[in-house]
Amino acid sequence: MEPVVTVGLDGSPESLAAARWAADEAARRKLTLRLLHAWPLLAPEPPHVPAEMDQNYWAKRIVHNAKAELQARHPALSIVGNLVADDAQEALLKAAAESEMTVLGSRGLELAESYFLGDISMPVVARAERPVVLVRAEMREKGPQSAPSASERVVVALKLHGPCDDLLAFSFAAAAARGVPLRAVHGRSVPLHAHAPWGTDHGVTEKITQDAQKLLSNALRPWREKFPTVEVADGISLESPTKAVVRAAEGAGLLVVGRRRHRPALAPPVGSVATAAIHHARCTVAVIPHD
Numbered sequence: 001m002e003p004v005v006t007v008g009l010d011g012s013p014e015s016l017a018a019a020r021w022a023a024d025e026a027a028r029r030k031l032t033l034r035l036l037h038a039w040p041l042l043a044p045e046p047p048h049v050p051a052e053m054d055q056n057y058w059a060k061r062i063v064h065n066a067k068a069e070l071q072a073r074h075p076a077l078s079i080v081g082n083l084v085a086d087d088a089q090e091a092l093l094k095a096a097a098e099s100e101m102t103v104l105g106s107r108g109l110e111l112a113e114s115y116f117l118g119d120i121s122m123p124v125v126a127r128a129e130r131p132v133v134l135v136r137a138e139m140r141e142k143g144p145q146s147a148p149s150a151s152e153r154v155v156v157a158l159k160l161h162g163p164c165d166d167l168l169a170f171s172f173a174a175a176a177a178r179g180v181p182l183r184a185v186h187g188r189s190v191p192l193h194a195h196a197p198w199g200t201d202h203g204v205t206e207k208i209t210q211d212a213q214k215l216l217s218n219a220l221r222p223w224r225e226k227f228p229t230v231e232v233a234d235g236i237s238l239e240s241p242t243k244a245v246v247r248a249a250e251g252a253g254l255l256v257v258g259r260r261r262h263r264p265a266l267a268p269p270v271g272s273v274a275t276a277a278i279h280h281a282r283c284t285v286a287v288i289p290h291d
Contacts, residue, residue, distance in 0.1 A: 004080075006034045006099040008092050008120070011062040014105025018135040021284060022103035023070040025133075027077050028177045031100060033070065035063050038084040038091035059083055089123050096128040106134035106278065106285070125259065125278065125287050126269035131170060133286045134278060152253030153181045157245040157273055160186055160215045164258065166290040168219065171256045172227040174286075180253065181231040186216050187244025188236065205238055212236045242276035249281040256286045 007022035009015045019035065026033040043055040063081040071079055084091045096102040104121050125132045156171035158164050168184075175182040194204035216234050224232055237244035249255040257274045268275070270287075277285050 006095045007103040013137040017137045018105040032078040038088040042085035101131040155252045156256040184234040185248040187241035
């Protein structure tokens with residue numbers, strides 16, 4: 001199958017925002033856009049049935065209306081509709097396995113309500129073997145030819161505890177395609193022994209910062225050379241990684257976070273940084289699975 005960007009459609013404002021984002025991305029990458037709508041109760045396709053008798057009328061309308069809008073925005077983009085008689089989660093996971101990326105809508109609620117993100121998005125994020133992108137419905141709409149602004153920078157969160165090339169490859173390519181700056185951020189909590197009644201031990205925090213900065217610079221160096229046109233900023237934040245990432249994402253256009261494919265048996269399927277980004281970042285979030 002030819003390379004595609006797949007977006008899950010259910011007719012909601014969130015899924016339509018995701019479809020617009022996916023269309024822009026597919027156009028940038030010169031890929032086909034696949035509009036996927038899955039519903040277990042889809043009926044077998046009947047021959048020559050009037051619309052008012054077609055049990056799949058509303059499912060077809062969701063895909064048709066989205067395709068018409070997106071084709072008007074991107075006349076040269078190849079767009080295919082895909083109706084699947086299957087559970088949405090399973091259909092999206094199958095599609096994700098053969099897609100360059102999968103794009104889904106995200107409600108982005110606050111506090112306790114944010115943990116009810118949906119029955120579909122989180123399991124797909126947790127199990128997909130390729131990038132999954134979550135798009136907010138309330139994001140500012142842009143025309144396909146709009147010039148990028150400084151606020152649309154790409155931010156990538158790096159743990160630096162192992163290889164991070166998958167995240168950096170996605171992030172640098174995204175920044176280069178958009179013509180926007182890239183910011184790499186690493187958060188590291190100050191250890192207990194560095195705390196004192198009068199504050200924190202400057203010597204300890206300085207050593208932590210220097211060591212982390214060296215690791216970050218080494219990780220970025222080959223990618224700076226590969227993408228010389230991308231303006232890169234990097235920074236170390238001496239606070240919890242979750243707080244550092246959410247703070248760095250303020251005003252960004254795209255936040256890139258990682259998810260380990262192989263996690264301990266009793267650990268949550270998605271790590272704390274990715275979970276915080278998904279629930280609390282206001283921008284589009286790309287979750288990149290990595291080893």
